[in-house]
Amino acid sequence: MQPFCSLPAGSALKPVPGDRGLPVIGHTLSFMNRPIDFMRERYDKYGPVSWSSVFGLHMVQMLGPDANQFVMLNRDELFSNHQGWDYFIGKFFHRGIMLLDFDEHRWHRRIMQQAFNRDVLRGYLARMGPHIATGLRPWASTRRFKALPALKQLTLDLATDVFMGYELGTQADAINHAFVDTVRAGTAIIRAPVPGLRWKKGLQGRKVLEDFFRKELPNKRASQESDLFSVLCHARTEEGHQFSDDDVINHMIFLMMAAHDTTTITLSTLFYHLAKNPDWQQRLREESRALGKDCIDYDDLASLEGITLCMKEALRLCAPVPSLPRRTVRDVSYNGYFIPAGTFINVVPYFTHYMEEYWPEPERFDPERFSEARREDKVHPYAWVPFGGGAHKCIGLHFAEMQVKAILHQVLLNYRWDVPQGYEMPLDTTSLPVPADGLPVRLRRV
Numbered sequence: 506m507q508p509f510c511s512l513p514a515g516s517a518l519k520p521v522p523g524d525r526g527l528p529v530i531g532h533t534l535s536f537m538n539r540p541i542d543f544m545r546e547r548y549d550k551y552g553p554v555s556w557s558s559v560f561g562l563h564m565v566q567m568l569g570p571d572a573n574q575f576v577m578l579n580r581d582e583l584f585s586n587h588q589g590w591d592y593f594i595g596k597f598f599h600r601g602i603m604l605l606d607f608d609e610h611r612w613h614r615r616i617m618q619q620a621f622n623r624d625v626l627r628g629y630l631a632r633m634g635p636h637i638a639t640g641l642r643p644w645a646s647t648r649r650f651k652a653l654p655a656l657k658q659l660t661l662d663l664a665t666d667v668f669m670g671y672e673l674g675t676q677a678d679a680i681n682h683a684f685v686d687t688v689r690a691g692t693a694i695i696r697a698p699v700p701g702l703r704w705k706k707g708l709q710g711r712k713v714l715e716d717f718f719r720k721e722l723p724n725k726r727a728s729q730e731s732d733l734f735s736v737l738c739h740a741r742t743e744e745g746h747q748f749s750d751d752d753v754i755n756h757m758i759f760l761m762m763a764a765h766d767t768t769t770i771t772l773s774t775l776f777y778h779l780a781k782n783p784d785w786q787q788r789l790r791e792e793s794r795a796l797g798k799d800c801i802d803y804d805d806l807a808s809l810e811g812i813t814l815c816m817k818e819a820l821r822l823c824a825p826v827p828s829l830p831r832r833t834v835r836d837v838s839y840n841g842y843f844i845p846a847g848t849f850i851n852v853v854p855y856f857t858h859y860m861e862e863y864w865p866e867p868e869r870f871d872p873e874r875f876s877e878a879r880r881e882d883k884v885h886p887y888a889w890v891p892f893g894g895g896a897h898k899c900i901g902l903h904f905a906e907m908q909v910k911a912i913l914h915q916v917l918l919n920y921r922w923d924v925p926q927g928y929e930m931p932l933d934t935t936s937l938p939v940p941a942d943g944l945p946v947r948l949r950r951v
């Protein structure tokens with residue numbers, strides 16, 4: 506064990522325990538390739554607060570619901586989002602709202618909130634229904650169907666309409682690649698622009714996206730439509746605050762990323778578990794049939810109870826944003842430990858969701874654990890945190906619920922799907938967690 510730092514003279518606090526790991530790469534490979542086992546080992550060895558070297562940084566892991574609450578609520582403004590996320594994705598998503606802090610963040614969030622109020626959400630959902638129907642049609646004739654690429658394509662097509670208000674046409678591939686590259690760049694091990702590697706591709710991706718949004722911006726300023734791009738151009742607080750052109754571009758790039766991969770991951774996790782649990786799949790199908798309509802409306806959302814339970818369980822089993830980085834802006838004392846200003850911190854929803862201390866049989870797909878009769882998530886307000894918490898809590902969580910329900914509803918009405926007996930989905934956790942094999946399923950029309 507190596508102490509993280511020396512203590513201030515006369516301090517009654519303890520130094521954070523931990524160890525660096527291997528020379529140069531530290532614990533990066535374990536952190537990326539087997540995050541839950543790695544965190545469990547650290548937790549069992551050192552407790553909820555420990556340090557290790559990952560991605561070239563000395564990072565303090567603060568594990569478990571209490572630590573989540575302390576860091577995410579951030580009551581005394583001890584933790585900077587900007588300084589945490591900037592190291593990983595700042596080059597690709599700079600000035601995205603998640604990378605802003607404190608007063609400046611609040612200023613942007615108040616404007617952005619208008620793009621996510623109930624009436625605006627209603628408008629987005631109305632746009633989605635017909636696009637989903639069109640997007641699902643070719644699935645039936647796809648040979649060797651894989652859920653991940655199909656869902657990714659569908660959510661991207663939806664985003665281009667709901668977010669931007671038009672079809673991308675021939676530009677679709679370039680924009681899709683640009684997104685994939687910018688997202689993957691965040692977890693590059695070689696953090697320098699070496700041609701062909703993640704970092705460089707991420708920079709190129711950002712440039713493609715910036716040019717695209719800047720070119721389209723004057724049209725959006727001039728018209729007033731119901732898509733998100735247009736809403737952001739016109740959003741105005743009561744005090745008259747509005748986004749500049751640069752703000753709109755930075756927020757659009759961030760929002761497309763924040764919405765796209767997270768929703769795709771949630772849907773593929775649902776696809777997997779519903780394939781393995783045909784009783785649940787059928788229960789949800791019957792619930793959808795009972796609605797008696799092809800496309801759901803906003804007021805139907807609450808009645809799709811089965812999907813609500815399954816979605817919560819999918820988000821528990823595979824948190825699309827597995828860990829949240831922060832950096833201390835002042836010295837912090839937590840649980841008797843001294844954490845100096847300038848320390849990288851990591852809170853880990855992914856690990857929290859597998860802690861058997863809070864979740865009975867954490868590996869098991871058991872949506873009923875969220876039912877009113879059981880409410881296992883109530884064991885601690887920060888035990889189930891797929892959307893984070895505090896000032897930076899996901900602004901798109903209702904959007905995500907709406908989109909997942911709208912898609913799954915139509916999939917259930919049109920298809921049934923399964924996987925071979927004994928199939929276990931391999932997860933690639935080197936960036937955001939996705940099925941490593943694309944999740945091949947056998948799809949049939951119902």
Ligand code: HEM
Nearest residue numbers: 602603763764767768826829891892893897899900901905
């Ligand atoms: C299942 C889907 C989603 C999950 C699991 C998810 C998860 C998260 C998490 C964990 C955070 C907090 C990050 C932090 O504290 O550092 C966050 C923030 C954010 N999310 Fe989501 N998200 C999802 C969908 C969406 C969608 C659909 C949108 C937009 C349409 C969106 C937009 C945002 C934005 C803008 C932030 C930053 C908020 C702020 O800093 O004030 N997310 N999300």
